[in-house]
Amino acid sequence: MSGAIAKKYVNALMSGCTDGELTEVYGLLVQLVEAFKLEKFNNIILSPDVTSKAKEELVLSLVDTKNIKFQNFIKLINSNDRLKLIPHMAKELKYQLSLKNNTFEGSVSTSFKISQAQVAMLEENFSKKFNAKINLNANANAYPGIKVELDDLGVEVSFSLERLKAQMTEHILKAI
Structure with a gap:
């Protein structure tokens, strides 16, 4: 439910702001999302x-901006008691910007170190496949193989x- 509400606010932002303003608003929302990681901040919100006025002043004091549209946006979501949805709005705005810019x-x-050339x-291959600009971050962890995840596109490709x-063993046992 909160995702649908956040989406409506983000759609309003998308229609009322230029690309530069959207990028700035996204950066400011990301700063606010960091504050939501603090229990004390959540308790206040x-x-x-x-x-309501004190909450609004607190949120606006966390970001240093003169952007009137962003300030009005915060005032609007505060007046509708939606400040707690800022993390959802930041996530949705990131997704909408990805769609708009065709960049994901x-x-x-992997369980081993992967070179920058391999990444x-x-x-390049995923960009060709999905006809979009794909940026990948390499993470070394305990996964026994390679797994590529593109959450915004709903894609997960893995080789374990x-x-x-297990498949080779199964194939050999069937052959016997």
Whole structure:
């Protein structure tokens, strides 16, 4: 439900701002999302004892901007008691900007170190496949193989060594 509400506010932002303003607003929302990671900040935003005006002033004091559209946006969501949806709005705005710019981010998970040239090759191949600009971040973790995730496109491609071994074993056992 909160995602649908956030989407409506983001759509209003998209229709009322230029590309430069949207990028600036997204950067400011990301700064505010960091504040939502603090329990004390969340308690203030959700508290019925703190006045609406005080919440608005607190949120606006966290970002240093003269952007009137952003200030009015914060005032609007505050007047509708939607400040708690700022993290959802930031996520939705990122997604909408990705769609608009045809640029998507993803991750490559491996159990070994992957070179920058290999990441660039994966980016190039996925960019051709989806006809979009794809940026990948390499993460070394315990995944036994390679997994490429593009969340905004709903794509996950993986090659697991364990799965390959299991399929080979199954194939050999069927042949016997």
